[in-house]
Amino acid sequence: MSTFDVPPSRRGTGSLKWDKRPELQPFWVADMDFPSPPEVIEALHHRVDHGVFGYAVPHDGLVDSILAYLAKRHGASISADHLVHLGGLVPALSLAGRAFANPGDALLTCTPIYPPFLNIHRDASLELITVPHILEDDQWVFDWDSMETAVTPDTRLFLLSNPQNPLGRVFSEEEIIQLAEFCDRHDLILVSDEIHCDLILDEERTPHFTALRLPDKYAVRTITLLSPSKTYNVAGMGYAYAVIPDQRLRHRFASKRGHILAEITCLGYHCAEAAYRHGESWRRELISYLRSNRDLLTAFCREELGKVTIPDMEATYLAWLDFRPAGIPEPARFLEEEAGLFLSDGRFFGGPGHARLNFGCSRVLLEEALESIRKALGKRT
Ligand SMILES: Cc1ncc(COP(=O)(O)O)c(C=O)c1O
Numbered sequence: 001m002s003t004f005d006v007p008p009s010r011r012g013t014g015s016l017k018w019d020k021r022p023e024l025q026p027f028w029v030a031d032m033d034f035p036s037p038p039e040v041i042e043a044l045h046h047r048v049d050h051g052v053f054g055y056a057v058p059h060d061g062l063v064d065s066i067l068a069y070l071a072k073r074h075g076a077s078i079s080a081d082h083l084v085h086l087g088g089l090v091p092a093l094s095l096a097g098r099a100f101a102n103p104g105d106a107l108l109t110c111t112p113i114y115p116p117f118l119n120i121h122r123d124a125s126l127e128l129i130t131v132p133h134i135l136e137d138d139q140w141v142f143d144w145d146s147m148e149t150a151v152t153p154d155t156r157l158f159l160l161s162n163p164q165n166p167l168g169r170v171f172s173e174e175e176i177i178q179l180a181e182f183c184d185r186h187d188l189i190l191v192s193d194e195i196h197c198d199l200i201l202d203e204e205r206t207p208h209f210t211a212l213r214l215p216d217k218y219a220v221r222t223i224t225l226l227s228p229s230k231t232y233n234v235a236g237m238g239y240a241y242a243v244i245p246d247q248r249l250r251h252r253f254a255s256k257r258g259h260i261l262a263e264i265t266c267l268g269y270h271c272a273e274a275a276y277r278h279g280e281s282w283r284r285e286l287i288s289y290l291r292s293n294r295d296l297l298t299a300f301c302r303e304e305l306g307k308v309t310i311p312d313m314e315a316t317y318l319a320w321l322d323f324r325p326a327g328i329p330e331p332a333r334f335l336e337e338e339a340g341l342f343l344s345d346g347r348f349f350g351g352p353g354h355a356r357l358n359f360g361c362s363r364v365l366l367e368e369a370l371e372s373i374r375k376a377l378g379k380r381t
Pocket of ligand 1: 030087088089090091114161165193195227229235239240
C-alpha cells in the first residue's frame with residue numbers, strides 16, 4: 001500500500017474541493033487529496049516556528065531553487081531578473097491581457113480550455129476569439145487552418161495551456177514551434193501557462209517542451225507562467241511566477257500589477273523553495289500513482305462506461321469525458337443527480353456534453369466513483 005492510498009480526510013477543513021458541496025463526492029477543482037512532500041511540510045513548520053510573519057520578498061534560496069529546477073528538469077537557462085513573482089497564475093493571465101492589449105483588441109485561445117482563459121478578457125475589455133481543438137488520429141491537436149481564419153489584425157495575444165487542461169495533451173516541440181511561428185507571423189504575445197508541466201505521465205514518450213526553450217526570435221514575444229502549486233499540491237499557498245526574457249515586455253507586465261494584487265506571503269515563498277529543492281523523489285512516486293489511476297480510469301471508461309469516451313491522457317490528473325455519445329447533454333448535472341458526484345461541468349471549458357474528472361485521489365475513491373457512474377448509466381438503459 002502506498003501513502004497515496006490513505007490520504008487524510010479533508011471534509012470540514014475549509015477545503016474548496018470538499019466543503020463546497022458536502023453532500024457530493026468531489027472530483028472537480030484541480031487539487032489533489034494527497035498531503036504535500038514531507039520536506040515541504042517540514043520547511044513550513046520551520047518558517048512558522050520563527051514566529052514573525054511580516055511582509056516578504058523572494059529570498060535568494062527561492063530564486064536559486066527556481067533557476068536550478070528550470071535548468072535541471074526543463075533544460076532552460078534563464079536569469080533571475082527574468083522572473084516576476086505573483087500570487088497565482090490566474091492573476092498572471094489577467095495581467096497579461098491588461099498589459100499587452102488595449103480595450104477593443106482581441107485575444108485568441110483554443111477550446112476546450114481551463115475556464116479563466118475564457119473570462120480574463122473581461123478584465124481588460126477585450127474581445128475573445130476561440131478556435132476548437134480537433135481530433136486527428138485519436139489525438140487532440142491545433143486546427144491551424146481555423147486559427148489562420150480566426151485571427152484578426154486586432155488580436156494581440158495567444159493563451160496556451162501546455163500541458164493542456166482539460167485535454168491532457170503534452171504538445172510536442174514541433175507543435176510549440178509552429179505555434180510560436182504563428183504568433184510571430186501575426187504579431188501576438190504568446191502566453192504559455194505551464195502549471196501542469198511536472199505532471200507528465202509518460203515522460204519518455206511525451207516529453208514537455210517548455211516555451212522557455214524557444215529560440216530567441218520567438219522568446220522575445222513569450223511569457224511563460226509556472227508554479228509548483230499543482231505538482232506539489234500547494235495551490236492554497238498562493239505562489240506562481242512568470243518568466244519574461246524580454247525586458248520591455250517584462251516591464252509592461254510588471255507595471256500593470258498596480259495596487260490590486262495582494263502581497264505574496266512568506267509561507268508561499270518558503271513552500272515553493274522546499275518543493276523545488278526537495279520534492280523530486282516524492283514527485284516521482286506521485287507520477288507513478290497517478291499513472292496507475294489514469295490507466296485504471298481509461299480502461300474502466302472504455303470497457304464499462306458504454307459510449308462515454310475518454311482521450312489518451314498524457315499529463316495532469318484531469319480527465320475529459322465525453323458523454324454526448326451516451327446521449328447525456330449535461331453530464332455534470334446527470335452525475336450530481338444520479339451518482340452523487342461533483343465533476344467540473346464541460347460548459348465552462350467551452351465543451352458542453354463533457355465533464356472533467358479529477359483523479360488526484362486515492363484509488364479506492366476513484367474506483368467507487370467509477371462504479372457509481374456505471375450504475376447511473378445502467379439505470380438509463
Ligand atoms: C491551466 C491552469 N492554469 C492556472 C490554474 C490556476 O492557477 P492559480 O491557482 O495559481 O491561479 C490552473 C488550476 O487548475 C490550471 O489548470
